[in-house]
Amino acid sequence: MSNEAIIQVEHGAGQEIHELHEGHHHHQSFITKYVFSQDHKMIAKQFLITGMIWAIIGGLMSVLFRIQLGYPDASFPILEDIFGHWAKGGKIQPEFYYALITMHGTILVFFVLTAGLSGTFANLLIPLQIGARDMASPMLNMLSYWFFFSASMVLFSSLFVQTGPAAGGWTVYPPLSALGDASQGSKIGMDLWLVALALFVISTLLGGLNYVSTILNMRTKGMSMTRMPLTIWAILFTAILGILSFPVLFSGFILLLFDRHLGTSFYLSDIVIGGKVLPNEGGSAILYQHLFWFLGHPEVYIIILPTMGLVSEVMSVNARKPIFGYMAMVGSLFAITVLAFLVWAHHMFVTGLNPFLGSFFVLLTLLIAVPSAIKVFNWLTTLWRGNIQFTTAMLFAIGFVSMFISGGLTGIFLGNSTLDMHLHDTYFVIAHFHIVMGISAFLGMFAGIYHWFPKMFGRYLNSTLGNLHFWITLVCAYIIFWPMHYEGFAGMPRRYYDYSSWESFKDFVELNKVISFAAILSFAAQLMFVFNFFYSIFYGRKVTTMNPWHSSTLEWTTPINPGHGNWPGEIPEVHRWPYDYGKDGKDFIAQTTPVDESESKH
Amino acid sequence: MTTSGYLIIVILGLLFLVIFQIAKASEYVSVLKGEKKAMEQNNRINGFLMVVFLVVGLAAAWWCNELLYKKTLLAFPAASEHGQKIDTMLWITLGITGFVFVVTQILLFWFAYRYQASEKRTAYYYPHNNNLEVLWTAVPAIALTVLVGFGLYYWFKITGEPPKDAMEVEVTGHQFAWEYRYPGKDGVLGRINYKLIDAAKNNPLGQDWNDAANQDDLHPSELHLVVNKPVRLVIRSQDVIHDVGLPHFRMKMDAVPGIPTTMWFTPKYTTQEMKEITKNPNFVYEIACDQLCGNGHFGMRGVIVVESQADYDKWIATQKSQYATANPNLLPAANPGTAVAPGADNKPLANQVQESAGKPVAQSLSSHK
Numbered sequence: 001m002s003n004e005a006i007i008q009v010e011h012g013a014g015q016e017i018h019e020l021h022e023g024h025h026h027h028q029s030f031i032t033k034y035v036f037s038q039d040h041k042m043i044a045k046q047f048l049i050t051g052m053i054w055a056i057i058g059g060l061m062s063v064l065f066r067i068q069l070g071y072p073d074a075s076f077p078i079l080e081d082i083f084g085h086w087a088k089g090g091k092i093q094p095e096f097y098y099a100l101i102t103m104h105g106t107i108l109v110f111f112v113l114t115a116g117l118s119g120t121f122a123n124l125l126i127p128l129q130i131g132a133r134d135m136a137s138p139m140l141n142m143l144s145y146w147f148f149f150s151a152s153m154v155l156f157s158s159l160f161v162q163t164g165p166a167a168g169g170w171t172v173y174p175p176l177s178a179l180g181d182a183s184q185g186s187k188i189g190m191d192l193w194l195v196a197l198a199l200f201v202i203s204t205l206l207g208g209l210n211y212v213s214t215i216l217n218m219r220t221k222g223m224s225m226t227r228m229p230l231t232i233w234a235i236l237f238t239a240i241l242g243i244l245s246f247p248v249l250f251s252g253f254i255l256l257l258f259d260r261h262l263g264t265s266f267y268l269s270d271i272v273i274g275g276k277v278l279p280n281e282g283g284s285a286i287l288y289q290h291l292f293w294f295l296g297h298p299e300v301y302i303i304i305l306p307t308m309g310l311v312s313e314v315m316s317v318n319a320r321k322p323i324f325g326y327m328a329m330v331g332s333l334f335a336i337t338v339l340a341f342l343v344w345a346h347h348m349f350v351t352g353l354n355p356f357l358g359s360f361f362v363l364l365t366l367l368i369a370v371p372s373a374i375k376v377f378n379w380l381t382t383l384w385r386g387n388i389q390f391t392t393a394m395l396f397a398i399g400f401v402s403m404f405i406s407g408g409l410t411g412i413f414l415g416n417s418t419l420d421m422h423l424h425d426t427y428f429v430i431a432h433f434h435i436v437m438g439i440s441a442f443l444g445m446f447a448g449i450y451h452w453f454p455k456m457f458g459r460y461l462n463s464t465l466g467n468l469h470f471w472i473t474l475v476c477a478y479i480i481f482w483p484m485h486y487e488g489f490a491g492m493p494r495r496y497y498d499y500s501s502w503e504s505f506k507d508f509v510e511l512n513k514v515i516s517f518a519a520i521l522s523f524a525a526q527l528m529f530v531f532n533f534f535y536s537i538f539y540g541r542k543v544t545t546m547n548p549w550h551s552s553t554l555e556w557t558t559p560i561n562p563g564h565g566n567w568p569g570e571i572p573e574v575h576r577w578p579y580d581y582g583k584d585g586k587d588f589i590a591q592t593t594p595v596d597e598s599e600s601k602h
Numbered sequence: 603m604t605t606s607g608y609l610i611i612v613i614l615g616l617l618f619l620v621i622f623q624i625a626k627a628s629e630y631v632s633v634l635k636g637e638k639k640a641m642e643q644n645n646r647i648n649g650f651l652m653v654v655f656l657v658v659g660l661a662a663a664w665w666c667n668e669l670l671y672k673k674t675l676l677a678f679p680a681a682s683e684h685g686q687k688i689d690t691m692l693w694i695t696l697g698i699t700g701f702v703f704v705v706t707q708i709l710l711f712w713f714a715y716r717y718q719a720s721e722k723r724t725a726y727y728y729p730h731n732n733n734l735e736v737l738w739t740a741v742p743a744i745a746l747t748v749l750v751g752f753g754l755y756y757w758f759k760i761t762g763e764p765p766k767d768a769m770e771v772e773v774t775g776h777q778f779a780w781e782y783r784y785p786g787k788d789g790v791l792g793r794i795n796y797k798l799i800d801a802a803k804n805n806p807l808g809q810d811w812n813d814a815a816n817q818d819d820l821h822p823s824e825l826h827l828v829v830n831k832p833v834r835l836v837i838r839s840q841d842v843i844h845d846v847g848l849p850h851f852r853m854k855m856d857a858v859p860g861i862p863t864t865m866w867f868t869p870k871y872t873t874q875e876m877k878e879i880t881k882n883p884n885f886v887y888e889i890a891c892d893q894l895c896g897n898g899h900f901g902m903r904g905v906i907v908v909e910s911q912a913d914y915d916k917w918i919a920t921q922k923s924q925y926a927t928a929n930p931n932l933l934p935a936a937n938p939g940t941a942v943a944p945g946a947d948n949k950p951l952a953n954q955v956q957e958s959a960g961k962p963v964a965q966s967l968s969s970h971k
Contacts, residue, residue, distance in 0.1 A: 271840070374735065374742075384726075386717045390718065412699055425892040486666070486670035495899060504850070
């Protein structure tokens, strides 16, 4: 490719070491190009595709347990053909049900919406948008993916052990998760779960350190911090959150492993299980919850912040208008990041936590609603008097805002300890977090995928399928989760296999059928997207211009199919912020355009 | 199933094929028509759908409320004083968030429709406005201060000290059932040591028989409470974390092994009154385990009977102390003069032992009754 030829010329001119290195490899082997690649763009694709495979598995699991919830009395012999004794008589068994919900949560939260999301867009966008040839350490970056891959393998293998995978909920609270006698899922499956997650934490740390150092040190000339696109700000804060909180989770997991195998009593005390009196005394099961939620809560921001960045960028480009309140957007990201560390115990209001301590967590939790509200109002104002192009990415960005409002507002209920006492661990919680960090994050991620697919693969995704994908997903998401608020108001507990024996909760049989049907339909729509994705990689409409969305950011100044090193010549210099859309009657002004004397100031 | 199953799969496959072909074709058409034209059409369609989604969505939310509201607990008064405070808080929050929800969703989809791309319009360059930003920092902050204020006011009321006259009952969870213990005449729950838990020795709660306060503690199979009388629950777990969830009282508290927790509330209506209020003759107050505790989690159900003081007195008088059941021989000799199970408990002890041998005590007691 001409790109490489130019890099070779540059090599003569004495450019950076790794470019020079790259230049020598005219014909990269399949292994170095596609498998053990150190090119950030390839690593991004690896994260994305691995994440998609996990999303299909995790989504399929939700279809299975929705079958149980929607049709608790029906029997589906095909399930027994596939899953054997886990679905005896064509009915999903309780131990299978609990394994499914646990793995669904683990997979979606960690493997899809953390690794699949941050891994993809941090890797793809950081070097491209700040003007760098690659990450600060391409080697660590590669390792980050391969640790993620090995975590994936370990977790995947746990699906096939005889006693099944972990089944104590994705939060794996001890003592349930610590005692093999308490549940089948707490046997070897739980060990594999812990090992997988430990590997996962390593992957996240390697990635995160790399993201932060790249953003801080490798910006191109003129790219001051306040000229960075909001995507990069969001990724920076996400990485900082991960670096500071994942190690705490890691320690929690290690202590749990000790309790499981070395006879320690960090989390165990006064337990009689299966008629056997255990010797452990003095431990605190609540300690684990503190360690877990010290990551667990920042984790939801680790999931949602990158999508806020993606949506801000996509929305500004397609409204042909600058993002409203850039500094307020950065400030609110920062505020969310700081507050994210100070709210973890709002998951623990009913654990016997000191009510006085709890009151601080109420205050700090509801405080987070302020920066969140600022962001929503700024997005709304960005749309106001715009000239909105409904690209598929833009549709998803608008859907994101709708979902984020719906799910964010219900957080105000649950963050208030008085209401949490009533709503804790009911379907209201399921509705809240699925909308605000599940659906929203997915919609934001789809916005990112549709928007940057041309940069990744040099082709477009089919937009008719994209439109269908968006509308089916948005409608189904509301059908699935909106009525769940009512189930929550009825006090219906989550994580129940069957409600028929309860006088208080058995009134929602018909509703559960509707929800299950919508869940299956929306899963089918996601499969359609997956098909669109892989088909378009090979046969999609080709991108013919460098800047298909008329965007001002740096990634669109690279060739349509950039090689390793991104820019064939020198890295462009930046002269302005990334959101000059519609300024002085011009459709957009690229960041690389020098500021003209006659330009108006803002 | 299998044939119809395959049929469904084939139909779905065909459906998808049709959708895909249409999608492919429309892409070719858009290339032929020119990208600009195609985008204009796409904008019109999606802009229209935005407003359709808004209108249909709000209508559907209304309809959903019509269908489901009566099935929620909000359709009836909360059954405890705390619960009524919580419901008030819920309505305040619903009011504020509901207003914000409707306004922001309307703005979002209306703007999307109103400002869809058009040749005639150019986007308005509007990068920031400090006044606006201060406004929508301040207004949410004030609204949230109100919510925090109300919330904490109720929170401290609810989690504060129970009234002096509150009765005390211990609720213990284990996979997958609840056990109840009443302090008996002396009003004190005896000491517990988990190492003494032994169902075979009729000591399912691990009561320490050396503590005299244990001798009159009762261990019935149901939880009975007195209407309008505050009750303080001491909550324990013997194995994993459970949670005493009381939807009708709007209360919830984890049961944590090794760390007893408490909560108190005052029931407002007897079970009988609730049957009339809810117009459900089968109404019962249920204890739902609200913390995933293993395979049987969904069946970990307890029943609470709320009744008048008179009915309660009658019921409690029929209960026997666990001490009497567990120590039929020791009872008279070892503890002369101490509070022996009173009244109705003075049935031949040998009789009880035979009945309860090998069976959980709670069951044997109720069958005896």
